[in-house]
Amino acid sequence: MKTLSIDIETYSPIDLTRSGVYKYTESPDFQLLLFGYAVDEAEVHVVDLASGRKIPEDVLSALTNPLITKWAFNANFERICLSRYLREHYPDYFTSYGEDVATAKYLDPLGWKCTMVLSASLGLPLSLKAVGQALQLEEQKMEEGTRLIRKFSVPGLQGRVLPKDSPEDWELFKSYNRRDVEVEMEIRKALEPFFVSPNLWDEYRRDQDINDRGILVDRNFVESAMAMGKRAQEEITGRLQQLTGLANPRSPVQMKKWLFSKDHITHTLCKKERAHFIAHTSGDIHEALVLYSQAQKSSLAKYGAMADSACSDGRARGMFQFYGAARSGRWAGRRIQLQNLPRNSMEDLDLARKMVKDWDYEKLSFFYDEVTDVLSQLIRTAFIPRKGYKFIVSDFSAIEARVLSYMAGERWRMEVFAKDGDIYAASASAMFHVPVVKHGIHGDLRQKGKIAELALGYGGGEGALKAMGALDMGLTEEELKPLVTSWRATNPHIVDFWWKIDRAVKEAIENHRIMRVGTLTIFMQKGILFIELPSGRRLSYVGAAMKMGEKGYKTITYMGVGATKKWERIESYGPKFVENIVQAVSRDILCHGMKNLQDRYICGHVHDELIIECPEDTPVYEITETMAQMPDWMPGLVMRADGYETEYYRKE
Known part of the structure; x- marks a missing residue:
C-alpha cells in the first residue's frame, strides 16, 4: 500500500459550520457513520460503521503510517474525525505527534495530503463539487448529498434518523460516500500532469500544526x-x-x-x-x-464565534484555511476571522x-x-497565552511596498528601505520636490504621500484614491488626478513593470511563448497560465484566454471564483497580475519566516504577522531577527520585522 484515498460521513449534534471540526468531534454523541476508501487507486470500498462493520486492520494501521500517503478532499476534516475515532475505538492504533498537550489528541499531519489544497494551488475552487464541474470530470459529486447529510448527519426536528429508519436513503448515502472517493481520485488523476511546488506539503504540514495548536480564548x-x-x-x-x-x-x-x-x-x-x-x-x-x-x-458577533469555536481546553482551533486565496495562495480566515x-x-x-x-x-x-x-x-484581547507564557507579535514592515520596489527595480525606494526611512515621507518628497519630514518640515504633505502609496501601487487611479478615503482625509477632487500623475512619474520602474507583465501574459497566451520578466517566468500549459515566482511556486490561471471585452478590445481573461462567488470568467490586466505576484511573494516570505521559526510555538498569523506563544524570558529580538532573515531566492531584499511582547493579543 502506497496511498489511501478517504472520505467519511459523520454524525454530531454540534453545528460544524459554526464551531469547526475540532469542537464538532468533542461531542459525546459524535460518531463515524461511513468510511469510504480506496487502496492505491483500486476499487472503492465503503465500510458501514453505523451498522456495525469494521475497518480492515491494514487500513487502520495505514492511518498512522507516515510512509503511506492519505489523500482526502479537505483532509483536515478526515484527519481530525479519525483522530477521535481511533482514540475511542482503537487506542492501540492511535499515535499523536510531539509532546505538545494542545495537539496530543490529533493524528500527525505528516503523511496526509489534501486534494482541496492541490486544486487551490492550481487555481481551482475550494469545493469538491465545483472542482469536479470545473474539470468537467466524468464522475461528478452526487446532487443528493446535501439532503442525505441533513437527514443522517445532524439531528432533525424529530430527533436523529438511523439507518434502519430509512434503509433506501441509507443505501443512497453509501453510494454518495463511494462517489466522493471516486471524484477525489479523478481530480488527482486530472491534476497529476501539473507541477506542484516541492514546498507545498511542508507548508501544509506547518499550517495543520498551527491549526491543531489553536490559540487560547479567555x-x-x-x-x-x-x-x-x-x-x-x-x-x-x-x-x-x-x-x-x-x-x-x-x-x-x-x-x-x-x-x-x-x-x-x-x-x-x-x-x-x-x-x-x-x-x-x-x-x-x-x-x-x-x-x-x-x-x-x-x-461583537466575533465574541459569539469565539465561544462557539473554543474547544474543551479553551483553545480555538482551525481558524486558518491554507491556500484560501486562490490568486496569491495566502491564507483565508475561518469562523473568528483573525484577518478581519x-x-x-x-x-x-x-x-x-x-x-x-x-x-x-x-x-x-x-x-x-x-x-x-x-x-x-x-x-x-480575548486571545491570551497559557499561564507562565506571553505573546510575542512580530510582523514585516511595509512588506508589499518593499517587494514591489524590489521586483520592479525602483532603486530610490529600495534605498529608503535600506536606510530604514519613512516611505510615506520619502514618496511625498519625491512627488512634490521638497523635503518632507514626519511632524516636521512640509509634514502636511506626508499624508498625501501615504494615501498615494496605499492606493496607487497596483495601477489604481482616482477611484482607488477615493476608495482608500482620500476625500475623507481632506484631499479635494481637483487634487486626485495630479496626485496619480505625480506618483506614477516618481515611480517609472513600477509603472513599466505593470505593462511588462501585461505584455508577457498576452504573449504567453496568444503565442504560447515562454516569457521572462526579471525573476518571473510566464507560460501556458494545457490551458492554464502559470507565473513562476522566485520561490519556485507557481500562480495558476485556469482557462486563460484573450477575449473581446465590454469596451470593444481584447482583454486577458481566466476562469475563477468572481465577485458573484461563482466559477466564471474574470477579466484582468498587468497591474492586477502585479498585485497577485507581490502578494504571493510576500506570502512566500512569510512561509520562509514560519519555517525559520518552526521550533517556536506559532499559534496564529494575520496577513504578514505571526503570533507566537513563548516563555516569559524570551527576548523579542530573537523572534524579529529570525523572521527578518530573507530566503536565498530574494537576494538583496532588505526586510525589517518589528515585534512586541504582550499578555494578550492586541495591535501596538
Missing part, C-alpha cells in the same frame, strides 16, 4: 463581553424606540422612512452615509443616527479589559460613552 472575558454587548444593544434599541417611535429602529427600511418624515432623504444607510448625516445633523436626529450606527456593529478583527486605538486597554473581566457594566458605561465601541476594540 472564556470568562468572552462571556462577560457577550453579556455586556447584549445589555448595551438592548439599551440602544430602547432609546432608539423612544426617539423614533419605530417598532424595529434597527431596520434600515424603517429608519430611512423615519428620516424621510424628518425631511432627511437617503437611499442608503451605509457606514459612509451615516457618518455624513451624523456630521451634518443635530438634536434627536443626530442622536438617533449615532445610536443606529452603534446598533449596526457586527463586530477591529483595530484597537484605546490607550487604556488594561483598564477597560479589567472592567469587562470583572463584569462591571456600570463602571464601563460610566467611563466610556459607547460601550459597543469599547467591546469592539477589546475583541483582540
Whole structure:
C-alpha cells in the first residue's frame, strides 16, 4: 500500500459550520457513520460503521503510517474525525505527534495530503463539487448529498434518523460516500500532469500544526463581553424606540422612512452615509443616527464565534484555511476571522479589559460613552497565552511596498528601505520636490504621500484614491488626478513593470511563448497560465484566454471564483497580475519566516504577522531577527520585522 484515498460521513449534534471540526468531534454523541476508501487507486470500498462493520486492520494501521500517503478532499476534516475515532475505538492504533498537550489528541499531519489544497494551488475552487464541474470530470459529486447529510448527519426536528429508519436513503448515502472517493481520485488523476511546488506539503504540514495548536480564548472575558454587548444593544434599541417611535429602529427600511418624515432623504444607510448625516445633523436626529450606527456593529458577533469555536481546553482551533486565496495562495480566515478583527486605538486597554473581566457594566458605561465601541476594540484581547507564557507579535514592515520596489527595480525606494526611512515621507518628497519630514518640515504633505502609496501601487487611479478615503482625509477632487500623475512619474520602474507583465501574459497566451520578466517566468500549459515566482511556486490561471471585452478590445481573461462567488470568467490586466505576484511573494516570505521559526510555538498569523506563544524570558529580538532573515531566492531584499511582547493579543 502506497496511498489511501478517504472520505467519511459523520454524525454530531454540534453545528460544524459554526464551531469547526475540532469542537464538532468533542461531542459525546459524535460518531463515524461511513468510511469510504480506496487502496492505491483500486476499487472503492465503503465500510458501514453505523451498522456495525469494521475497518480492515491494514487500513487502520495505514492511518498512522507516515510512509503511506492519505489523500482526502479537505483532509483536515478526515484527519481530525479519525483522530477521535481511533482514540475511542482503537487506542492501540492511535499515535499523536510531539509532546505538545494542545495537539496530543490529533493524528500527525505528516503523511496526509489534501486534494482541496492541490486544486487551490492550481487555481481551482475550494469545493469538491465545483472542482469536479470545473474539470468537467466524468464522475461528478452526487446532487443528493446535501439532503442525505441533513437527514443522517445532524439531528432533525424529530430527533436523529438511523439507518434502519430509512434503509433506501441509507443505501443512497453509501453510494454518495463511494462517489466522493471516486471524484477525489479523478481530480488527482486530472491534476497529476501539473507541477506542484516541492514546498507545498511542508507548508501544509506547518499550517495543520498551527491549526491543531489553536490559540487560547479567555472564556470568562468572552462571556462577560457577550453579556455586556447584549445589555448595551438592548439599551440602544430602547432609546432608539423612544426617539423614533419605530417598532424595529434597527431596520434600515424603517429608519430611512423615519428620516424621510424628518425631511432627511437617503437611499442608503451605509457606514459612509451615516457618518455624513451624523456630521451634518443635530438634536434627536443626530442622536438617533449615532445610536443606529452603534446598533449596526457586527463586530461583537466575533465574541459569539469565539465561544462557539473554543474547544474543551479553551483553545480555538482551525481558524486558518491554507491556500484560501486562490490568486496569491495566502491564507483565508475561518469562523473568528483573525484577518478581519477591529483595530484597537484605546490607550487604556488594561483598564477597560479589567472592567469587562470583572463584569462591571456600570463602571464601563460610566467611563466610556459607547460601550459597543469599547467591546469592539477589546475583541483582540480575548486571545491570551497559557499561564507562565506571553505573546510575542512580530510582523514585516511595509512588506508589499518593499517587494514591489524590489521586483520592479525602483532603486530610490529600495534605498529608503535600506536606510530604514519613512516611505510615506520619502514618496511625498519625491512627488512634490521638497523635503518632507514626519511632524516636521512640509509634514502636511506626508499624508498625501501615504494615501498615494496605499492606493496607487497596483495601477489604481482616482477611484482607488477615493476608495482608500482620500476625500475623507481632506484631499479635494481637483487634487486626485495630479496626485496619480505625480506618483506614477516618481515611480517609472513600477509603472513599466505593470505593462511588462501585461505584455508577457498576452504573449504567453496568444503565442504560447515562454516569457521572462526579471525573476518571473510566464507560460501556458494545457490551458492554464502559470507565473513562476522566485520561490519556485507557481500562480495558476485556469482557462486563460484573450477575449473581446465590454469596451470593444481584447482583454486577458481566466476562469475563477468572481465577485458573484461563482466559477466564471474574470477579466484582468498587468497591474492586477502585479498585485497577485507581490502578494504571493510576500506570502512566500512569510512561509520562509514560519519555517525559520518552526521550533517556536506559532499559534496564529494575520496577513504578514505571526503570533507566537513563548516563555516569559524570551527576548523579542530573537523572534524579529529570525523572521527578518530573507530566503536565498530574494537576494538583496532588505526586510525589517518589528515585534512586541504582550499578555494578550492586541495591535501596538
